[in-house]
Amino acid sequence: MSPKSRRTVITSVREFENFFQGWLVRQEHYLDELRSNLRTSDHSSDEEHLRDLIGRVLAHYQQYYEEKSRISNHDVSLVFSPPWFSSFERSFFWIAGFKPVLTFRIVGSSIGDMSEEQVERMERLKAETKADERVLDNELARIQESVAAPPIVEIARRGGNPLVDGEYDEMESVIETLRTQMEVVVANADMLRTRTAEKVVEILTPVQNLRFLAAVTELQLKIRMCGWQLDAQIGR
Numbered sequence: 001m002s003p004k005s006r007r008t009v010i011t012s013v014r015e016f017e018n019f020f021q022g023w024l025v026r027q028e029h030y031l032d033e034l035r036s037n038l039r040t041s042d043h044s045s046d047e048e049h050l051r052d053l054i055g056r057v058l059a060h061y062q063q064y065y066e067e068k069s070r071i072s073n074h075d076v077s078l079v080f081s082p083p084w085f086s087s088f089e090r091s092f093f094w095i096a097g098f099k100p101v102l103t104f105r106i107v108g109s110s111i112g113d114m115s116e117e118q119v120e121r122m123e124r125l126k127a128e129t130k131a132d133e134r135v136l137d138n139e140l141a142r143i144q145e146s147v148a149a150p151p152i153v154e155i156a157r158r159g160g161n162p163l164v165d166g167e168y169d170e171m172e173s174v175i176e177t178l179r180t181q182m183e184v185v186v187a188n189a190d191m192l193r194t195r196t197a198e199k200v201v202e203i204l205t206p207v208q209n210l211r212f213l214a215a216v217t218e219l220q221l222k223i224r225m226c227g228w229q230l231d232a233q234i235g236r
Helices: 003-038 042-073 076-080 102-110 116-147 152-157 169-204 206-233
Strands: none
Touching: 003 206, 042 076, 042 152, 042 169, 076 169, 102 116, 102 152, 102 169, 102 206, 116 169, 169 206
16 A cells, blocks of 8 residues: 555544544434433324434434445455444454344344234345345355465465566455455445345334334444443553
């Protein structure tokens, strides 16, 4: 990476970290709004308001993925080990983010009044999501295995010897191809995450969605708080 490219990445990281801090503040505000609406005794007369809130919360998460996509395009390695997350948060990661199937565990723990039809639809969606995860797992494994293939291994075997006869250009081409492939996998994983959440929201009623989205947000904020506390204790 050239010095200019490195400076660009550093600037992008700082910009994303600033965005993310503001995003987290807004996330806490949305959690307060979700909780406030859940405390309301009668939701039936204000379903339009609930749908508006649900839409705004989903748009909030979509904004995160859009910003994440921009920084991934600068340096995809950053989103696999992002410095704006604690090591504890990163331990939950699957392809640069939470595993989509985790959504169904949250549904199971926060929604206890689904109809039989809702349960059946949720199970079908869960099976589809697991299948899509396996496809992405296989694609990521294929990319990782390609790193061990020529010409990378052959060049690596030469140790610190300088690259000759166009090998530098060849190496750069291989690395750029791998980078592009990783960007595609991350984009597809994020698409699966958002698509899964949107389909879950379609299955649930507005009031159930309030409980679901509140549970998602509470879990994320709790993991974040625990993560930074752990990092502080070990001096990171």
